[in-house]
Amino acid sequence: MLMTVNQATATRVDQNAVVEARQLGLTFQTNDGPVRALSDVNLTINKGEFVSFIGPSGCGKTTFLRVIADLEQPTEGKISINGMSPEQAREARAYGYVFQAAALFPWRTIESNVGLPLEIIGLPKAEQQERIKRTLDLVNLSGFEKKYPWQLSGGMQQRASIARALAFDADLLLMDEPFGALDEIVRDHLNEQLLRLWRQTNKTICFVTHSIPEAVYLSTRIVVMSPRPGRVTDVIESTLPKERPLDIRESPEFLAIAARVRDGLRAGHSYED
Amino acid sequence: MDRVRDRVVPVITILAVIVVAWYAFAVFMNAPFQRDLDRRAGETPTTMEFIGKTLSQPKPTMPAPHQVAQNFFENTFLRKVTSARSLVYHSWVTLSSTLLGFTFGTALGILIAVGIVHVIALDRSLMPWIIASQTIPILAVAPMIIVVLAAIGITGLIPKALISTYLSFFPVAVGMVKGLRSPDLMHLDLMHTYNASASQTFWKLRVPASVPFLFASMKVAVAASLVGAIVGELPTGAVAGIGAKLLAGSYYSQTIDMWAALVAGSVVAAMLVVLVGIVGKIVERSMGGRPA
Numbered sequence A: 001m002l003m004t005v006n007q008a009t010a011t012r013v014d015q016n017a018v019v020e021a022r023q024l025g026l027t028f029q030t031n032d033g034p035v036r037a038l039s040d041v042n043l044t045i046n047k048g049e050f051v052s053f054i055g056p057s058g059c060g061k062t063t064f065l066r067v068i069a070d071l072e073q074p075t076e077g078k079i080s081i082n083g084m085s086p087e088q089a090r091e092a093r094a095y096g097y098v099f100q101a102a103a104l105f106p107w108r109t110i111e112s113n114v115g116l117p118l119e120i121i122g123l124p125k126a127e128q129q130e131r132i133k134r135t136l137d138l139v140n141l142s143g144f145e146k147k148y149p150w151q152l153s154g155g156m157q158q159r160a161s162i163a164r165a166l167a168f169d170a171d172l173l174l175m176d177e178p179f180g181a182l183d184e185i186v187r188d189h190l191n192e193q194l195l196r197l198w199r200q201t202n203k204t205i206c207f208v209t210h211s212i213p214e215a216v217y218l219s220t221r222i223v224v225m226s227p228r229p230g231r232v233t234d235v236i237e238s239t240l241p242k243e244r245p246l247d248i249r250e251s252p253e254f255l256a257i258a259a260r261v262r263d264g265l266r267a268g269h270s271y272e273d
Numbered sequence B: 001m002d003r004v005r006d007r008v009v010p011v012i013t014i015l016a017v018i019v020v021a022w023y024a025f026a027v028f029m030n031a032p033f034q035r036d037l038d039r040r041a042g043e044t045p046t047t048m049e050f051i052g053k054t055l056s057q058p059k060p061t062m063p064a065p066h067q068v069a070q071n072f073f074e075n076t077f078l079r080k081v082t083s084a085r086s087l088v089y090h091s092w093v094t095l096s097s098t099l100l101g102f103t104f105g106t107a108l109g110i111l112i113a114v115g116i117v118h119v120i121a122l123d124r125s126l127m128p129w130i131i132a133s134q135t136i137p138i139l140a141v142a143p144m145i146i147v148v149l150a151a152i153g154i155t156g157l158i159p160k161a162l163i164s165t166y167l168s169f170f171p172v173a174v175g176m177v178k179g180l181r182s183p184d185l186m187h188l189d190l191m192h193t194y195n196a197s198a199s200q201t202f203w204k205l206r207v208p209a210s211v212p213f214l215f216a217s218m219k220v221a222v223a224a225s226l227v228g229a230i231v232g233e234l235p236t237g238a239v240a241g242i243g244a245k246l247l248a249g250s251y252y253s254q255t256i257d258m259w260a261a262l263v264a265g266s267v268v269a270a271m272l273v274v275l276v277g278i279v280g281k282i283v284e285r286s287m288g289g290r291p292a
């Protein structure tokens, strides 16, 4: 018994590490030749962190999340999730994924969309109901249970898709520009809610965004990437407190971090030119 | 109201054009025979009289619309439905084998599609055969099927239904392959992240996504089934059914009967297609479809 526990811990470099990437690289073979989407990515994401990925379009942010989610296979290097391979982690249902689009099933009501992953993992009906209600409450969608996706605005649909990922209740949440298509006000509101949720649940969140303020506002760490091939050019630790009211975005500390991110992005660009 | 008028006016206009053209054509087609008759009888009718006669021959080359309409009306509404002269009776005979064949065909089409979508080997091997099967002219195959089945003692409804099946499984198979493959990549990825099993992905994603495709292909299939049933009645020497009616009409030059049977066939086809459409609408509505 003790042996197996030791072995299990031995394979893991860091007990706290949720995602560990070592010299990770991915090359897509396309008709116009190989495309290097990721190259030499070294990154450790610890439990309870909120990590944002920011970088110009095509720098491999989505690809990295998809590698974690076992939706793409790396061609170089290693990656482990909770000490397991991405495939094992997926089979253990270790993460929830929020896609850039809401990706709701049009033939399901909001509540049954949120309940979809719960049906799949085979939860008892009563617990399904309870989780659906709780997560819809969390994203302010109570009262819309019986509506179909087309009856909701884009922002509401995106919130429903977040509720769906939350209902799944994995400790790791992968979010690919979940608020990209939303207006500023709704986005602010969802940012606040997401932050509150993260504080309450101590989940680990990987969050892709194009917005510097969003990245700085949400994250404990910001990973700046640059394209062709997709690399990590800078990792910025946030010095902001865990408790963050929206107006923290006017504080000098916030602006200083934002400036660093912007410099990092610019450096990545000038490397190209 | 305006929308109704916008829809009805064009339809009525086209219909009027067709009817007028039909009358002109009927006069043209029947005139030689009428002239012959008149010459033998030594009559010299005025133009109006002559036209009137061409439109009221008992066995015209081309019956006039009102002759067909009258025959259709009498044989549909004025006869007992059990009478061998009733078009309702003949339609019912054809309809029953249509429906049986359509049910088989739809089931077979769905089965084939599920196989093609899930088994790579079937995708490669089956599709060419299915397409080849439809290039064989049904008029050539139908008598063979009927004769072969009759030889082993199967007659009546089943052989006709099998021809309907033969014609109707194809659109359903093709439509369902497309439908079962229609889910977004993102939806498939989503199911993958949940580690959903193949059967869960099938029932929760592929099947619901394929429903619109199913009904679209069923509309085509049901019309093809009816054609199959009618074609199936031709070589059997069947005594009942729209096909039998057409055949009998052609033996005895009962052109008006033939046309009336043709109209009955079209009416049945239209009703079937509309019915499938309505069921499709209801199902899609119950699946949260956006009202158009």
Ligand SMILES: Nc1ncnc2c1ncn2[C@@H]1O[C@H](COP(=O)(O)OP(=O)(O)OP(=O)(O)O)[C@@H](O)[C@H]1O
Pocket (backbone or CB within 6 Å): A028, A029, A030, A035, A036, A037, A055, A056, A057, A058, A059, A060, A061, A062, A063, A064, A230
């Ligand atoms: N399936 C694929 N096949 C081939 N190339 C791909 C594939 N997916 C992504 N790529 C390429 O990999 C690179 C990285 O793509 P990725 O989607 O990860 O970028 P991104 O950082 O998410 O961009 P964006 O901010 O626009 O979403 C791009 O050059 C893209 O063209």
Ligand SMILES: [Mg+2]
Pocket (backbone or CB within 6 Å): A061, A062, A063, A176
């Ligand atoms: Mg992306």
